[in-house]
Amino acid sequence: MSFENARSIVPQHNLSGEGVKRGAIDPSLPQNDSPEQRAQRREQINATSTVYQWTTDIPTLPGVPLATQVPADDQPSIEWWFKVLEVGIAILENVAAVRLHPIFSGLSQAAKDIISDALTEAEEIKARVEALREKHRVDEAGPGLESSIEQAVAGSDIEALKGHDSALRDIVTVIIDVLKAEEKADTRSIEAYRDLYQTLPTPGIAYTFQDDDQFARLRVAGPNPMLLCGVDRIPDNFPVTAAQYAAVIDGDNLADALADGRVFLCDYKDLEVLVAGVWKGHAKYVYQPMALFAVPPGGSSIKPVAIQCGQDASQYPVMTPSVSSSEKWGWEMAKFVVQVADCNYHELFVHLAGTHLVSEAIAVATRRNLANVHPLWSLLVPHFEGTLFINNLAVETLINKGGPIDDFFGGTIESSQLAAVQARLRFDFYKKMTPVDFAERNVADPAKLPDYAYRDDALLVWSAIHDWAEQYINIYYADDDAVTGDSELALWAASIASEGHIVGFKPITSRAQLVDVCTMIIFTASAQHAAVNFPQRTVMTFAPAVTGAGWTAAPTEQTGHNKAEWIDYMPPMSLGLLQLSSLELLGSVYYRPLGDYCTNRFPYESWFQDPAIIGDEGPLARFQAGLRAVESRIVARNQHRMHPYVYLQPSQIPTSTNI
Template sequence: MPQQAPLSPSLPQNDTAAERQDRKEQLAESQAQYEWTDTVPAVDGVPVVKVLPKAEKPSVEWWLKLLGIVIEMAKNVIAVETSLVEQGLSSLDTALLDADRAVIAAIEKDIAGLEVKLAGDLIGHKGLAALAGDCLHMVEAEVVTADLQNHATKLKGILELRGATLAALGKERPRTLENYLDLFKTIPVPAIAYTFQDDLEFAHLRVGGPNSVLIEAVSAIPSGCAITAEQYAAVVAGDTLDAALEDGRLFQCDYAPLSIIEPGLWNGIAKYLTCPVALFAVPPGGDSLVPIAINCDPSNAASPVMTPAMDSAHEWGWEMAKLVVQVADGNYHELFAHLARTHLVIEAIAVATQRHLAQQHPLNALLVRHFEGTMFINEAAATSLITPGGPIDHIFAGTIQSSQKAAVEARLSFDFAKGMLPLDIEARGVGAGTPLAVYPYRDDALLIWGAIETWVREYIETYYAEDDDVVGDAEVQAWAAAIAGSGKLTGFSAPQTVQSLIDLCTMTIFTASAQHAAVNFPQKDIMEYAPAVTGALWQSVPDTQDGNTKPQWLSMMPPEALALEQLKTLYLLGSLYYRPLGTYRSPQFPYPQWFRDPKISGASGPLARFQSALEQAEEQIVARNAQRRRPYTYLQPSLIPSSTNI
């Protein structure tokens, strides 16, 4: 039968001796399956699960979604390769492309048949008992999953560019925006491709882009970007630098943490990365950021402070400076905000949950669906994405060893308590009452945080009547100790009150769902187009704003072969939506409802209220987007998966 939450979850201190013994035995079995290790080479020093348990492998539903996305990627690659042949740029044998098309058609036919079977079983006329038995056997049989994985392997082969294609897209091919656009054959060109050079778009990405968690208020001119009063006044008409500082209207993005990364090589070509400081301001009477200055390399005393300029002598120097920031932002996003502080943070909590909260425990029931797929996707990343010769090694600036080290240090230095959304926003000085009125990530994230916190509060207070219940819960105390100890998660303290337990669970669910959505899905809409955001510079940063040219700007962008690899990788990562927030179902077919305790799942219970709150949040965000100059969709509840599963 499909796994579901217990009908009557209980705290261990309330169980009989026999029930406590059952819990102990179940946890011993789970601990044998979920062992810790901190020696995985790609994330050496970060605690993860040692061997992926069978129960952590994805559902057939997830595999079908993934394959649909990979098929679209493969079609795009074939279309690019076909175009290169037709232009006489590639010597690729077209018979190979025909063979790839045949493989895709066969996989599509097989998937369509399986989807029909699944739909028929779900809505068919069999008796319920027969339905459960037949479907469970049909779908969860290892042969079905193996077939889907085999399809994925075949498609992966199609996605690997052949030598003739790499040569056609090689380093000698001139960089043009038209050629980058031409990589989107069957995949739609993202809107950012037509707006990324706009200064206001550049500023907006700090508050509504892939990395919206770095912008912070400053109360003094940063030493790393020492703009003068004259420079400021020339950029923000009718304002002064002193007034901006006094009013709290000056903000920065400081990429100093990237200093750990050592730039590497690709095919013998040097890659570049600096740690820029970018300054932004909210003009008097305004509500949105405008860019005012960039220092591309504060470590170099001769590096100039560049400012926006319309004249031809300074225009391309400013465009180059913005690209320097975008490359830094791409690295910070992928290694710090995304990999380290969502994926790797959640795995520590997920492993500890399986090891220390019995399946009978109400918190196990609350949390485990928010971990679905996380260990699997993290293992996949550690063995293919962030390894030598993988996409991170190719696309991003650092040697793979230094990129791995950056992610590890970002994870181990993350403070779980200080990272809680309301506290983080306050610490950065960018709350709703500050001059930074337009900050869609902040506003939508707080809305979702509030809905999750209310749900968690109502759920936890169903089982914990008072603070002593938390202190007396040996499983919860062991769970928190393991996360802080074996899991090496700073700021995860053993809860002593009901409120502190609510805070820990709210942050856990928010990070696994909404925070991951906020950093993951912009990868497709924004980061898949290399000129807008990419992982490395391919020429050194300018040492003057004067006299630079458009060809010099373009030369800082990646070779087309890597732009296509970036497109493929980020299209995949940013396309898979599996089980939206508020959806709690078994991971086994036919995916029955997860919660069975009527105190939780009743028609007017906490779960129904949570789902209603998410529907209201969806309506509110849709209404906000109708008024926003740039809609922000990444935290609409319908677009937030419940777990970090891609």
């Protein structure tokens, strides 16, 4: 858009302070306001800042800047609650069916009584939810559009949320109570883990996880596609030989592969922060393996080449793929060790630290520094919907002492929390921008790594968001001087860097830089979170494929193992069910797709009100059209992929980190 089309007139906005639920009708920059309006802006920001305050003293995440409370505007909508509670009840129904299965036949009467009481309570929760849903249906069917009716419904919305909050916490508590009631039920087998899906669909990975190609595919299209790095030399502490490489990648040699840029490494050395924990008197194990992959000459997909189950080459030998009876199960153990490490890296570094906690810092800084008539306020706030709430719930029920992470992850809860804290405080905003990240990890070139679904689809979504941010920003900022003259923007950037502890965040001095920053914020809250959240259901609920702890020490040789020893690495059945239930909940709630900007209170009106944004030919319409085009391209790509990658289809990307 040309400079002449940028908005620089003095607006006639109404700045009311509290209770703003939609984007401004006439957004403006502070330098374009009258002195009186600037005073109103400052008064509104000061008032909002009393509600949105920082703390670094949350015991479960010490040192991480978080909100001290979840304000009313950040409570989820009724429709979000219905989606979450429906998933939760479906999980409880599966748990009820599983507890009747022979694998749990060893329960004591006391344990059975706990389960029976918990499931009775679950039925009461279900009835309460259905009553709330029916009330909401009646509200929706009413007149609903007149101001007085809207206000009445909005009021009932907020009151009902209190009941929903209690219901969800009750469901989480019931699930944990049911699973902690298990005492014996520890006859582990792959078939037994599959039997944990009684009323829920069994994911496909339950039948393919032992395949070496599937193992490799998870590095580029699984829950954690963020660690794989291209290398031009083998690390000194990972002595893979040319002979070992040639034996695995037929018709290739290691020197040529390295020179061509076809060799890739996943190194889990950062997991050294984890301290192995104990569960009910049983030792758990955490690992820091190294895994090498390569694209064969003329090939497209990476193949696993070698695994070392720890950082010390003198203790852990290099293991390679093998089908021989003497080496097969040692290789399976090595892959399991990698999967345990990857689960920890994914949940603590990539998922929790890299999406949830980063978005919360920016959400709080936005509320504290931008007036609700600032154009960036309108652009960004929808991408924070539900984030403060879901993070608060996670702190209280997932990563707390005695929570699921404490149980089925290998590290002590304190060391797992510390890992997330360190990862969050090291998160480098500009280096993590999607195109920069690919370049930093040497995985940007499709000629060297053709099959990298996450990269290829992420770049499409990034580009669509970038176009939207650019068109939007050019309406309100005439030139770079308008950016440097924006006092609220300067305070916002400084707050993110200092109070928010976001590494690398710096003063914004140009429109191009501001576009990149907004693209990164939106992408992180929406697409990046979707890419690392939703594989939790399709990949991570099945414990033999991915889990958070090993239950025996990493193997120190490849030969002489058997299937029973491999099974011993897997979690007790009750923890397998806890993992399934927890990740089924987190990976099943799709609420409000990217590009659908509405308020989070019934009747869910359009968020944007500025005619310059919402016109038929305006930036919002173009963004939505761009997302439809991306959807079509990914769907077409998936028709040619051996294994479709669906996590970055825009229809499958929620607007915000709300689960």
